[in-house]
Amino acid sequence: MITNATGLPQPLYRATLSDDYDAGASDITATGLLLPPHLAALERAHPGALTEDVADMARLLIGKAVHAYIARVADDELDDHARLSMMVNGWLVSGQTDHVFTTTDGGGELLVFAAGHHIRDYKTLSVNEWARGLRVEREQQLNIYAALLRANGYAVSSLGATCIFVDWSPRRARYERDYPPASIVDVEVPLWEPEDAQRFILDRVLAHQAARADPESALCSDEERWASAGEWAVMKEGNKRATKLFPADAYAEACLFALGGGPAYNVEQRRREYVRCESYCAVGRAGVCQQWNNERELR
Numbered sequence: 001m002i003t004n005a006t007g008l009p010q011p012l013y014r015a016t017l018s019d020d021y022d023a024g025a026s027d028i029t030a031t032g033l034l035l036p037p038h039l040a041a042l043e044r045a046h047p048g049a050l051t052e053d054v055a056d057m058a059r060l061l062i063g064k065a066v067h068a069y070i071a072r073v074a075d076d077e078l079d080d081h082a083r084l085s086m087m088v089n090g091w092l093v094s095g096q097t098d099h100v101f102t103t104t105d106g107g108g109e110l111l112v113f114a115a116g117h118h119i120r121d122y123k124t125l126s127v128n129e130w131a132r133g134l135r136v137e138r139e140q141q142l143n144i145y146a147a148l149l150r151a152n153g154y155a156v157s158s159l160g161a162t163c164i165f166v167d168w169s170p171r172r173a174r175y176e177r178d179y180p181p182a183s184i185v186d187v188e189v190p191l192w193e194p195e196d197a198q199r200f201i202l203d204r205v206l207a208h209q210a211a212r213a214d215p216e217s218a219l220c221s222d223e224e225r226w227a228s229a230g231e232w233a234v235m236k237e238g239n240k241r242a243t244k245l246f247p248a249d250a251y252a253e254a255c256l257f258a259l260g261g262g263p264a265y266n267v268e269q270r271r272r273e274y275v276r277c278e279s280y281c282a283v284g285r286a287g288v289c290q291q292w293n294n295e296r297e298l299r
Contacts, residue, residue, distance in 0.1 A: 003053045015061060016054045024083055030095030030144040033204040034137050036224035037211030038291070042283040045215065049286040062166055063124045067098065070122060086151035088205045095148045098122045103157075116157030119145050120186075124164045127172075130180050134161060134187065140200065142189050147197040159189040219291045226275035 004013045032040060043050060085094040099120040121142055129135065142159040149156050168183040192200075211218035277284045277292045284292040 001048070001051045002057075003051055004055075005053050006055045008054055012061075013054050015064075016057050024085070024094060025092060026083075026085055026094035027091035028093055028205070028208055030093070030141055030148070033093065033144060033201065033208065034140055036220045037207045037218045038215055038220045039224070039281065039283060039289075040208060041211040041215040041218070042288055044212065046283065046286060046288045049288050050282040051286065052282060059124065059166070066122060066124055066164060070099070084145075084148040084152050086148055088201055089209070091205050091209065093144075093148070093201065093205065095145050097145050097149075100149070100154075116155045117149060118158045118160070119149070119156060120160045120162055121145075122162045122164065124166055126167050127165050127169075127180060130163065130165070130185075131178060134163075134189075139189050143192045143197045144201060146191060147194065147201055150194060156191065159191050161187045161189055163187055216290065220277075222272075222274075225277050226280075228273040228275065 002013075002016050035043075083094050083096045085092050087093075097119055099122070100117050101120070102117050119142055121138070123138065138161055139159075142161070146156040146159060163180070163185045165180055165183050165185075168180060173179050173181060207218065274292075274295070277289075277295070281289070281292070283289045287293065
């Protein structure tokens with residue numbers, strides 16, 4: 001359920017309610033495969049309990065607008081936004097590409113491309129992701145699309161992500177190293193061997209099948225929960241900011257000793273944070289995730 005707690009304009013609210021996405025008869029989609037199986041199973045089991053407010057959906061709205069605008073002018077041999085599917089371990093897996101273009105001899109403006117089908121995905125993202133490197137899920141998603149194309153008789157020659165930055169600054173681009181050179185940048189994405197892609201898809205299907213059968217048997221991992229490393233802080237009395245941060249108590253104690261110890265300094269443990277659970281998980285907010293409920297009781 002989408003709410004409008006802050007009373008934002010109705011056209012904006014209605015835009016979030018408008019969703020023409022249709023997964024068809026598939027058991028799971030390419031994007032669904034990449035969700036943590038525990039989270040996906042709980043979303044499926046408690047759809048009525050999940051809420052999100054329009055005030056928190058800016059990135060979704062921007063992404064939908066970009067995709068809709070580009071789709072209006074796309075004109076390629078393989079119908080963009082066509083849903084492709086294949087059977088994997090008894091499940092129908094489907095996916096919907098953003099853009100697929102083809103070449104026969106690499107001629108003309110597409111001289112740099114080999115013959116075949118080339119998959120491009122349009123991504124709206126922050127500059128911070130560029131600085132850290134594109135998330136591994138983006139590579140995984142595109143290789144799932146490649147497997148779907150191959151299963152339907154199309155040869156795939158390359159993958160790419162067109163990154164559209166929502167917070168790009170021309171001033172920062174002039175002066176900062178490792179900053180995107182423009183507000184839109186095309187990035188090549190590694191194309192896996194077909195057998196590697198098929199193995200990955202099978203592993204994900206098996207994990208989701210197990211989670212649907214018993215959600216509590218497939219708890220989210222630290223990686224899936226976007227866990228930060230727990231830290232040990234050397235604090236000076238009266239200061240709110242740490243003098244030094246360390247990944248282990250032993251390093252913090254060594255620093256404390258080097259500083260002379262005494263009552264002026266002490267070591268405190270800072271808890272590990274689970275960014276997805278705390279800020280981005282609808283099932284966690286709804287209180288239907290026992291894993292997160294147990295953690296919150298200990299805090």
